[in-house]
Amino acid sequence: MTLPRILAFDVFGTVVDWHGSITHELESLNILPEDVRAADFVRTWRAGYKPAMARVMAGELGWMLIDDLHRIILDEVLDEYGVDLDEARRRHLNLAWHRLDPWSDSVPGLTRLRQGFTLCSLSNGNLGLLANMAKRAGLPWDLILSAEVFRAYKPHSATYLGVANVFDVEPSDVMLVAAHQDDLDAARDCGLRTAYIERPAEFGRDQQSKDVSGSPANDFHAESLEDLATQLDC
Amino acid sequence: MTLPRILAFDVFGTVVDWHGSITHELESLNILPEDVRAADFVRTWRAGYKPAMARVMAGELGWMLIDDLHRIILDEVLDEYGVDLDEARRRHLNLAWHRLDPWSDSVPGLTRLRQGFTLCSLSNGNLGLLANMAKRAGLPWDLILSAEVFRAYKPHSATYLGVANVFDVEPSDVMLVAAHQDDLDAARDCGLRTAYIERPAEFGRDQQSKDVSGSPANDFHAESLEDLATQLDC
Numbered sequence: 001m002t003l004p005r006i007l008a009f010d011v012f013g014t015v016v017d018w019h020g021s022i023t024h025e026l027e028s029l030n031i032l033p034e035d036v037r038a039a040d041f042v043r044t045w046r047a048g049y050k051p052a053m054a055r056v057m058a059g060e061l062g063w064m065l066i067d068d069l070h071r072i073i074l075d076e077v078l079d080e081y082g083v084d085l086d087e088a089r090r091r092h093l094n095l096a097w098h099r100l101d102p103w104s105d106s107v108p109g110l111t112r113l114r115q116g117f118t119l120c121s122l123s124n125g126n127l128g129l130l131a132n133m134a135k136r137a138g139l140p141w142d143l144i145l146s147a148e149v150f151r152a153y154k155p156h157s158a159t160y161l162g163v164a165n166v167f168d169v170e171p172s173d174v175m176l177v178a179a180h181q182d183d184l185d186a187a188r189d190c191g192l193r194t195a196y197i198e199r200p201a202e203f204g205r206d207q208q209s210k211d212v213s214g215s216p217a218n219d220f221h222a223e224s225l226e227d228l229a230t231q232l233d234c
Numbered sequence: 235m236t237l238p239r240i241l242a243f244d245v246f247g248t249v250v251d252w253h254g255s256i257t258h259e260l261e262s263l264n265i266l267p268e269d270v271r272a273a274d275f276v277r278t279w280r281a282g283y284k285p286a287m288a289r290v291m292a293g294e295l296g297w298m299l300i301d302d303l304h305r306i307i308l309d310e311v312l313d314e315y316g317v318d319l320d321e322a323r324r325r326h327l328n329l330a331w332h333r334l335d336p337w338s339d340s341v342p343g344l345t346r347l348r349q350g351f352t353l354c355s356l357s358n359g360n361l362g363l364l365a366n367m368a369k370r371a372g373l374p375w376d377l378i379l380s381a382e383v384f385r386a387y388k389p390h391s392a393t394y395l396g397v398a399n400v401f402d403v404e405p406s407d408v409m410l411v412a413a414h415q416d417d418l419d420a421a422r423d424c425g426l427r428t429a430y431i432e433r434p435a436e437f438g439r440d441q442q443s444k445d446v447s448g449s450p451a452n453d454f455h456a457e458s459l460e461d462l463a464t465q466l467d468c
Contacts, residue, residue: 118366118369127377127383128377131352131354131376131377134376142368143361143365143378166365166382
């Protein structure tokens with residue numbers, strides 16, 4: 001098959017380790033009651049994300065950046081776990097999503113892939129978050145694209161087709177790289193190619209129950225971004 | 235004064251040499267009649283740019299990417315100069331704006347500035363154009379921002395204030411770096427800091443009539459991006 005020219009990457013979970021990074025931040029802050037595990041707190045925070053985006057897309061909430069959605073959910077989770085935290089520390093903690101560490105293969109894998117392809121992010125994270133993250137982590141994007149540009153969150157077709165429009169190419173000239181099959185399925189429905197990346201520890205090293213088998217419909221299936229680079233001859 | 239955290243750069247003329255780059259492409263293509271100088275053709279093409287953007291902003295044309303505006307103007311200029319060019323070559327020539335070379339100080343200057351600041355573009359060029367240009371020229375942006383993100387061209391305030399919003403900072407935490415005083419004046423009216431870059435050869439080495447004195451109202455005045463880096467202790 002002809003290879004696509006553009007690789008578009010999901011970010012949270014695929015390129016960066018949100019669970020490990022935020023668990024580590026929370027443990028350093030030492031703000032949780034003794035009976036609350038940081039690893040669980042983070043999963044609860046993250047679990048609020050999809051329902052919150054769904055409320056925005058349903059028109060219940062106006063258009064919101066992920067920073068603001070993260071903050072709404074954080075306030076709820078802090079209440080739920082009975083944690084008292086002042087405004088300055090809430091703001092700081094909320095921005096932990098800007099400080100996520102990449103998986104160990106991400107920077108070397110992206111660096112190799114960038115030799116042969118144009119690399120962009122395609123994340124529901126907002127532009128400022130993605131730019132701060134990329135600068136801190138050294139992610140070598142050619143272009144940072146976000147739901148913020150298209151005013152729609154994935155899996156809305158406006159995001160996947162938006163990448164093709166930005167680069168003035170056919171959808172089949174774009175391949176989505178993601179660790180989430182639902183994201184890849186929605187991209188394929190729009191005519192994009194798909195590459196599945198296994199991230200068995202996405203939801204925590206203490207809970208490796210994630211199904212990483214991927215769909216046979218994907219064009220590529222890789223263990224890591226370095227593995228994908230090898231498969232793509234980079 | 236406290237230094238801003240974000241440096242936002244005008245691109246055409248400030249970071250890249252549109253006149254020299256496109257003159258060179260045109261001369262290589264060898265498509266102009268003998269009595270037409272490439273240097274003049276390019277200036278005519280560029281001169282159509284501001285009126286075309288003004289028509290979009292006035293609502294006479296729907297929202298358009300700069301690629302499409304460049305093409306409309308190109309077709310007019312080719313007619314005006316009596317040049318016959320097939321569709322494939324028109325498309326290729328129009329994308330010369332994606333292949334602009336940086337001024338010699340741009341990459342070293344940006345590389346130094348990036349150590350101390352977050353760097354973004356703030357250009358009326360579209361995202362695909364800016365991404366292709368940055369990849370080819372090695373421009374080390376932390377984030378590519380464009381009129382396309384804000385659905386407004388500079389000097390509309392939505393563009394300058396948009397940068398501050400994206401990074402969730404005050405307008406005074408952003409400094410626009412540009413070789414055009416009207417761009418800087420509009421940014422200052424929005425509360426941004428301003429740095430003027432002299433680019434005496436912007437309109438061609440054959441026609442160095444550009445006034446590069448800059449306004450005393452600018453926070454910085456530099457001969458080049460390397461000079462700016464030195465002034466900002468990078």
